[in-house]
Amino acid sequence: MSRFAIIALVLVLARAIAELWLSRLNQRHVRAHADEVPLAFREMVDEPTYRRSVDYTLAKSRFGEVVTLFDTALLIAILFSGVLPWAFGKFRAAFGMSVWAMAGFLFATGVALSIISLPFTWYAQFKLEARFGFNTTTMKTWVLDRLKGFFLAVLLGFSLLVLVLKLIEWTGPNWWIWAAAVVIAFQLLLLLISPAVIMPLFNKFTPLQDGALRERLFALAQRTDFPTRSIEVMDGSKRSHHSNAFFTGFGRFRKIVLFDTLVAQLAEPELESVLAHEIGHYKKRHIAKLLSVSIVGVFIGFAAIASLARQQWFYRAFGFEYHAGFAAANVVPAMLLFALLAGTVSFWFSPLVHVWSRRFEYEADAFARTTMDDAQPLIQALRKLSEKNLSNLTPHPLYSGFYYSHPTLLERQKALQTAA
Numbered sequence: 054m055s056r057f058a059i060i061a062l063v064l065v066l067a068r069a070i071a072e073l074w075l076s077r078l079n080q081r082h083v084r085a086h087a088d089e090v091p092l093a094f095r096e097m098v099d100e101p102t103y104r105r106s107v108d109y110t111l112a113k114s115r116f117g118e119v120v121t122l123f124d125t126a127l128l129i130a131i132l133f134s135g136v137l138p139w140a141f142g143k144f145r146a147a148f149g150m151s152v153w154a155m156a157g158f159l160f161a162t163g164v165a166l167s168i169i170s171l172p173f174t175w176y177a178q179f180k181l182e183a184r185f186g187f188n189t190t191t192m193k194t195w196v197l198d199r200l201k202g203f204f205l206a207v208l209l210g211f212s213l214l215v216l217v218l219k220l221i222e223w224t225g226p227n228w229w230i231w232a233a234a235v236v237i238a239f240q241l242l243l244l245l246i247s248p249a250v251i252m253p254l255f256n257k258f259t260p261l262q263d264g265a266l267r268e269r270l271f272a273l274a275q276r277t278d279f280p281t282r283s284i285e286v287m288d289g290s291k292r293s294h295h296s297n298a299f300f301t302g303f304g305r306f307r308k309i310v311l312f313d314t315l316v317a318q319l320a321e322p323e324l325e326s327v328l329a330h331e332i333g334h335y336k337k338r339h340i341a342k343l344l345s346v347s348i349v350g351v352f353i354g355f356a357a358i359a360s361l362a363r364q365q366w367f368y369r370a371f372g373f374e375y376h377a378g379f380a381a382a383n384v385v386p387a388m389l390l391f392a393l394l395a396g397t398v399s400f401w402f403s404p405l406v407h408v409w410s411r412r413f414e415y416e417a418d419a420f421a422r423t424t425m426d427d428a429q430p431l432i433q434a435l436r437k438l439s440e441k442n443l444s445n446l447t448p449h450p451l452y453s454g455f456y457y458s459h460p461t462l463l464e465r466q467k468a469l470q471t472a473a
C-alpha cells in the first residue's frame with residue numbers, strides 16, 4: 054500500500070469509529086434518562102409517549118450502526134480491492150473512451166452502489182418506521198419512487214455528467230471553473246422548475262381549502278410582506294406520518310407547502326407560527342446565504358478534483374493508471390475517488406456547519422415570535438411536533454453537535470422564552 058492509500062484508509066476508519074462511538078455515547082445518554090420523564094418535559098409529554106421516543110431513538114441508533122459498519126466495509130472493499138480500476142478497464146475495452154462511455158461508467162458505478170444499499174432503505178421504511186407506526190408507504194409507491202428516481206437520474210444526472218466531461222475536452226486546464234459554473238446553473242434551474250415539474254411526480258399538491266386557516270395564513274404572508282400566490286397542501290401522509298412545512302421556488306413561482314400531516318396535527322395559531330418561522334428564513338436571507346455557501350462548495354469540489362486529476366500518486370494509490378492531459382478518461386478516476394472519499398473529510402466539518410445552521414433556526418424562531426407577538430404558539434407547535442415524531446428529547450450534546458442541524462426542543466424553547 055502506498056502512503057496515500059494508508060492515509061485514505063485511516064480517514065475511512067476514523068470516520069466509522071467516530072460515528073460508532075458517537076452512537077454509543079448517545080445511546081448511553083438516552084438510557085440514563087429513560088427511567089422517568091425528565092423534569093423539563095413532564096408537562097409536555099406523557100410517560101408512554103416518552104418511552105416510545107426512547108425505544109424509537111435506540112432502534113434507529115442500532116440500525117444506524119449496522120449501516121455504518123456495512124458502508125465502511127463496502128467502501129474499504131471497493132477502494133482497496135482493485136475492483137474499480139478493473140471495472141474501468143473492462144468498461145473502456147467494451148465501450149471505448151468517449152465522453153458518453155465515461156459518463157456511463159460513473160453513472161453505472163453510482164447505480165450499482167445505490168442498488169447494494171436498497172435492502173437497507175427497504176428495511177428502514179418497512180420494518181423500522183413501520184414498527185413505530187410511521188410508515189404509510191405501500192410497496193407500490195416505494196417501487197414507483199425508485200423507478201421515478203432512476204428515470205430522473207438518467208434524464209438529469211447523466212446528461213449533466215456528459216456535459217461536465219465534454220467541458221474538460223472543450224476548455225482544457227480551466228475546465229473545473231466551467232464545470233462548477235454549469236453545475237451551479239443547473240442546480241438553480243432545478244430549484245426553479247422542481248416545484249412545477251419534479252415534485253408533482255412524487256406528490257399531489259392541492260390548494261389550501263377556503264376557510265379560516267387559509268385567511269389566517271394569507272394574512273400572515275401579507276403582514277410579513279412575503280408575496281405568495283398559493284398555499285398548497287401536500288399529501289405527505291402517502292409515505293409517512295412524519296410532518297413538515299416548506300416553501301419552494303423563486304419569485305412568482307414561489308409557493309408555500311404544508312404537509313397534510315402537519316395540518317392535521319397542529320391548531321391554527323400553531324400552523325401560523327410554523328409558517329412565520331419559514332418566512333423568517335426567507336426574510337433573514339438564510340436561503341440566499343445557504344445558496345452562496347453551496348456555490349462556494351461546488352467550486353472547491355471541482356478545484357479539488359482538477360488538482361487530484363494531476364497527481365500521479367493519487368491514481369497509483371488506488372491502482373489506476375495515470376495519463377496526463379485533458380481527456381474525460383483521464384479525469385474520471387479522480388472524480389470517482391473524490392465522490393467516494395469526500396465524506397470522510399466533510400464529516401469532521403459537520404459540527405461547524407451545524408453551529409451556523411442552528412443560528413439560522415434561532416433567528417427564524419425569533420422572527421416568528423415577533424411576527425406573532427407571542428412565543429407560545431411556536432413553543433406549542435414545536436412540542437407537538439417533537440411528540441408526534443417521537444424525537445429524541447435527551448440527545449448527548451456531542452452527538453447533536455455532529456448530527457443536528459436544528460437546536461433541540463429544550464434549547465429552542467429556552468431561547469423563545471428568554472427573549473420574550
Ligand SMILES: [Zn+2]
Pocket residue numbers: 330334413414417
Ligand atoms: Zn427552520
